[in-house]
Amino acid sequence: MSAAPPTTTANSALWCIVPAAGRSARFGGEIPKQYLSLAGESLLLRTLERLATHAQIAGLVVVLAADDRHWPGINILHGKPVLTAIGGGERADSVLAGLLVLPTDVTSGHFILVHDAARPCLRHDDLSRLIAQAGAGDGGLLACPVRDTLKRATPDQHVMQTESRAALWRALTPQMFRRGALSAALQKASTEHIAVTDEAMAMELVGIRPLLVEGSEDNIKVTTPADLRLAEFLLQRA
């Protein structure tokens, strides 16, 4: 895919789509995890605050579940506009819904960011590094090199074999791609019934090699109750 000339420089302000329409199945409980309290604010608001207080964020699109009863109706946060969209059954559906509500001055060639609502500990310097480095090419993502030994399990949870961790990275978010290219790639994956677990995977399927930008290990995704306790510790430590 011949990349359009970058229309986002390291000094441009970018819109960020925040998928927050998940069902929190692995977390459990009655309230979707994005609305659980995290050091006095909801997990979702913590994440939105991290994004809205970064100088290079122009605005936010929060993607909500169709039956979300908890969204507080925010439409501006730290002077940044906050739009909403209704998500779908899969993450990719939710990101596509968010792409559709971006302002029209965010052109096809503009870079946009996608950041999990479930990642409230994003560091501003990591975001700045992603924008600067991924904005010079076809986009990229924050990620961490795998540092633990990896085991493939048998069905009865014994070690089948040790996997090489050479050149393996754990994908984080934000992930950053041009609006048009990301929309087309997600649409293609959906049309071909390919389940993509992150935006980079959709871009890979159309031949893009996203840049891996090393991010902080503490940019954790809150998936289980233990993660929420860890996120609370990390936020109060800062």
Ligand SMILES: Nc1ccn([C@@H]2O[C@H](COP(=O)(O)OP(=O)(O)OP(=O)(O)O)[C@@H](O)[C@H]2O)c(=O)n1
């Ligand atoms: N259909 C979906 C699925 C996930 N997400 C969002 O994508 C992020 C990462 O997903 P994950 O941590 O897996 O959240 P859930 O899908 O809610 O968790 P689970 O898989 O345990 O249900 C979350 O902010 C979640 O709200 C979304 O917007 N739409």
Ligand SMILES: C[C@](O)(CO)[C@H](O)COP(=O)(O)O
């Ligand atoms: C996007 C992501 O956070 C990168 O690691 C991850 O793929 C989300 O997966 P989930 O199963 O939707 O939490």
